Amino acid sequence: MVFYDGKAKWTSPTDVKDKITKIQNMEEYLIKAEYELISLSNIKEETIINMKKALGVILLTDKPNVRIKNAEELIKMINEDIISKLPKEEQEKFEKHRNAFLELLRKRTDYKEIEERYEELKEMEVPKMFNTLEEIAKKDREKAKLEGKVEGKLEERREVAIKLLSKRFGRQLTTEMKEKIKEAEEAKINQIIDNIFEITIEELKEILK
Numbered sequence: 538m539v540f541y542d543g544k545a546k547w548t549s550p551t552d553v554k555d556k557i558t559k560i561q562n563m564e565e566y567l568i569k570a571e572y573e574l575i576s577l578s579n580i581k582e583e584t585i586i587n588m589k590k591a592l593g594v595i596l597l598t599d600k601p602n603v604r605i606k607n608a609e610e611l612i613k614m615i616n617e618d619i620i621s622k623l624p625k626e627e628q629e630k631f632e633k634h635r636n637a638f639l640e641l642l643r644k645r646t647d648y649k650e651i652e653e654r655y656e657e658l659k660e661m662e663v664p665k666m667f668n669t670l671e672e673i674a675k676k677d678r679e680k681a682k683l684e685g686k687v688e689g690k691l692e693e694r695r696e697v698a699i700k701l702l703s704k705r706f707g708r709q710l711t712t713e714m715k716e717k718i719k720e721a722e723e724a725k726i727n728q729i730i731d732n733i734f735e736i737t738i739e740e741l742k743e744i745l746k
């Protein structure tokens with residue numbers, strides 16, 4: 538049995554024999570070993586949730602086309618729609634397989650805090666573990682939002698610098714220099730803008746090196 542969690546359509550032959558390059562007069566020695574293909578992309582989230590099985594947590598975490606905006610939403614969905622409704626024996630089963638879930642989640646996200654607190658998460662009670670994961674995801678989202686705002690402001694300052702320098706230097710401000718300004722770090726942009734009326738073209742070139 539082959540369990541496939543990729544996004545692209547599976548195109549390999551389901552008979553192992555067909556994957557082996559045939560050598561003349563060797564066909565009779567090739568084994569016939571056909572496998573069953575299970576493509577996770579074709580299984581609906583509702584089907585996985587309604588299983589009410591520990592396995593459903595793993596499947597939903599690994600599902601490539603799950604209808605979510607972010608990992609925070611995925612964690613919340615698993616916690617509220619599956620974990621909280623598992624029968625006792627399935628809760629015990631999930632305890633045994635929680636490491637597999639954490640490994641999948643760690644690969645699916647880039648949350649550094651999961652890496653840092655991995656051993657701690659493995660030892661937590663399951664409800665507390667999911668609450669902690671939701672908190673980690675929320676903090677990561679808020680951090681990304683804040684960083685986006687900061688980057689947005691920096692982008693605006695870069696554009697302002699280019700406009701002001703274009704008025705000062707005209708064609709002396711080359712396309713190459715404009716591209717360097719678009720990629721310049723905040724300290725350099727601040728230096729340029731703070732000295733926008735005094736800076737010479739040669740000083741600008743030196744800053745952008």
